[in-house]
Amino acid sequence: MQNQAKTLINKLGLDPRLLGMIGALVVIWIVFGIFTEGRFLSPRNFFNVSVQSASVAVMATGMVFVIVTRNIDLSVGSLLGFIGMSVAALQVQVLPDVLGLGHWSIWIISVFAAILMGAVLGAFQGWVIGYLTVPAFIVTLGGFLVYRGAMWWVTKGQTQAPLDPIFRLLGGGAEGTLGETLSWAFGIVAALVAVGFMLLSRRNKAAHGFSVKPAWAEGILMAIAAGGILLFVSIMNSYPIPKGAMKRITKAQGIEYTDGMVWNHGVAIPVVILLVVAIVMTIIARRTRFGRYIYATGGNPEAAELSGINTRFLTVKIFALMGALTGIASIIASARLNAVDVGLGTLDELRVIAAAVIGGTALSGGAGTIYGAVIGALIMQSLQSGMASVGVDAPLQNIVVGVVLVFAVWIDIVYRRRTGA
Amino acid sequence: MDKQTPLVDMRDIQISFGGIHAVDHVSVDLHPGEVVGLLGHNGAGKSTLIKILSGAYQADGGEIYINGKKAEIHNPRDARRYNIETIYQTLALADNLDAASNLFLGRELTTPLGTVDDDAMEAETRNIMAKLNPNFQKFSEPVSALSGGQRQSVAIARAVYFDAKILIMDEPTAALGPHETQMVSELIQQLKTQGIGIFLISHDIHDVMELCDRASVMKNGKLVGTVNVDDVTDDDLLSMIILGKKPEGVAVQS
Structure with a gap:
């Protein structure tokens, strides 16, 4: 029986580690589902978990590259706060004066400003690490303190609110979703693209005369991929928007609200952002020279250098990318709260590192996947939301998350040793 | 001595690490289709000399000429541009x-x-x-x-x-069995006929006697001398390596 399962997994060409992580996630969901009498498994909770994971997951994809090259970034939480506060001040205090309150371009300028600010600060840290050869741990520990302090200086500690209405949609909430129809369209397009890519890759392999998976195995994988995407959309599409929000939305659209009218949320915009980021980062990791050099440098820095890779400039690029992703995460986090106070992003660096590491990124370098980091973020968030909904005290939540982190990495080490990878 | 322009001409190369002269005013050259052995004890400076050519280290002094033109090699990317390829002893693979x-x-x-x-x-x-x-x-x-x-x-x-026009092989057969060593020997012969110049670093005298045209011997960072392999015996080479003594009655380039 066990062997049959093994051959099946082999034939399907699935990564056992991926299966293990998904298995762990499902177990967590089921256990909390039992403890909360099904509340944890409701569309409402899945919607919330997906939105709450998005900010950390976006940063975790970048942290994979950082850790793969044997570096670390402790500054992302503070940087998120600093960017969040600066951009909030920009759209609350500066842009309304210049452009007028509620100008259509405020959110676009804010988004670009956040990403640019992250990329520039990240690149600077990367330059200190790569060219001045100060260890990443120290540089980003410095950044951790500097950005948190700088964040306070931006507004002298004042909370910035409310944010631009369109900008706020990027954080999710009742309005910040694709809505039912668009969600289905999104799901169907995503499913078709996934199947299309699998067919294309199969055709390429066959064209070079390599052996390909049997057609039935490929068929099953396509069904799983397409089915998973559509299942997710259908869950998001069965979480009704609460009455109060419905009245607000219908009023804004000029539709008359009647009792018994039911609209569902659909896929939240931050989740769409996360999916786009994850796909782009996966393509970078697997299909670009930049990605190839990241993994080569992580596997053997000396060999990478001798192969003509400019590992110093590579470090700058990786940290710039990490900073840009922190900018995106900061947009999601501040938009979701509709306010930025000086605590925004506190401890996020540890959540991000934990997500990447639970997702199978090895601190010794050279190994780590984007999907692993995203699943790692989901595991962390599920644990935390689950414990909160069961009524576990906050201190105990931290204890459990800490233990799970160490346990997950130990399992990963044992797995690696067994498979010799 | 050959009068044609050498493929590689390393002149008066020196490099030191923390006051130790790892390579001390060494000159070696290499012609197309030629295999030059670099011999010496561990720590004699042969790998360091060759890493200067492959761009892994930067010389403190001296000049490198490729095909008679002065070459600027500051990093491995530069070396690759001159069609210099290296097989490192550590292999330099991303595992x-x-x-x-x-x-x-x-x-x-x-x-x-x-x-x-x-x-x-x-x-x-x-x-x-x-x-x-x-x-x-x-x-x-x-x-x-x-x-x-x-x-x-x-x-x-x-x-x-x-x-590759210039190939550097640092102990290419150290990790190999007899059959694979034989394959490497055949490969070297084949590459020679294509006009590629090869620096072969080895501490195995028999490899050098069999595969090389000339041998440059180093000791304590200095060049003892360069000899035509056909002119010397195993013992001559050994005394160059161990004692730093030049063989008598043989043309020694240094």
Whole structure:
């Protein structure tokens, strides 16, 4: 029986580690589902978990590259706060004066400003690490303190609110979703693209005369991929928007609200952002020279250098990318709260590192996947939301998350040793 | 002495690490289709000298001429531009990547979209390996899963595939069995006929006597001398290596 399962997994060409992580996630969901009498498994909770994971997951994809090259970034939480506060001040205090309150371009300028600010600060840290050869741990520990302090200086500690209405949609909430129809369209397009890519890759392999998976195995994988995407959309599409929000939305659209009218949320915009980021980062990791050099440098820095890779400039690029992703995460986090106070992003660096590491990124370098980091973020968030909904005290939540982190990495080490990878 | 322009001419090279003269005013040269052995004890400076040519180290002094023109080699990328390829003793492979990714590391084949074309690289790797080491089969596994000989084949394939004019081999047979060593010898003969110049670093006298045209011997960072292998005996070379003594009655270039 066990062997049959093994051959099946082999034939399907699935990564056992991926299966293990998904298995762990499902177990967590089921256990909390039992403890909360099904509340944890409701569309409402899945919607919330997906939105709450998005900010950390976006940063975790970048942290994979950082850790793969044997570096670390402790500054992302503070940087998120600093960017969040600066951009909030920009759209609350500066842009309304210049452009007028509620100008259509405020959110676009804010988004670009956040990403640019992250990329520039990240690149600077990367330059200190790569060219001045100060260890990443120290540089980003410095950044951790500097950005948190700088964040306070931006507004002298004042909370910035409310944010631009369109900008706020990027954080999710009742309005910040694709809505039912668009969600289905999104799901169907995503499913078709996934199947299309699998067919294309199969055709390429066959064209070079390599052996390909049997057609039935490929068929099953396509069904799983397409089915998973559509299942997710259908869950998001069965979480009704609460009455109060419905009245607000219908009023804004000029539709008359009647009792018994039911609209569902659909896929939240931050989740769409996360999916786009994850796909782009996966393509970078697997299909670009930049990605190839990241993994080569992580596997053997000396060999990478001798192969003509400019590992110093590579470090700058990786940290710039990490900073840009922190900018995106900061947009999601501040938009979701509709306010930025000086605590925004506190401890996020540890959540991000934990997500990447639970997702199978090895601190010794050279190994780590984007999907692993995203699943790692989901595991962390599920644990935390689950414990909160069961009524576990906050201190105990931290204890459990800490233990799970160490346990997950130990399992990963044992797995690696067994498979010799 | 040959009057034609040497392929490589390293003149008066020196480098020191923390006050120790690892390479102390050494000059060596190499002609097309020639194999020059670099001999010496561990720590004699042969690997350091050659790493200056391959761009891994920067010399403190001295000049390098390629085809008679002064060459500026500041890093491995520069060396590759002069068609200098190196097989390092440590092999310099990224253990977490597969054979094809290692072979094309730094000069990946790309699709029209600019993304790396793994399938094309794997197909090309299969072609090369079929010629170089027909037993090689593990194309989709990371090179950490390969045997010493297989890893060596990847490192060798990487150096010879990209149209090398100057090939540096640092102890290429150290990790190999007799059969694979034989394959490397045949490869060297074949590359010579293509007009490639080879620096062969070795501490095995018999390898050098068999494969090389000339031998440059180093001791304590200094060049003892360069001799035609046909003019000397094993013992002559040994006394150059151990005692730093030049053989008598033989033309010694130094």
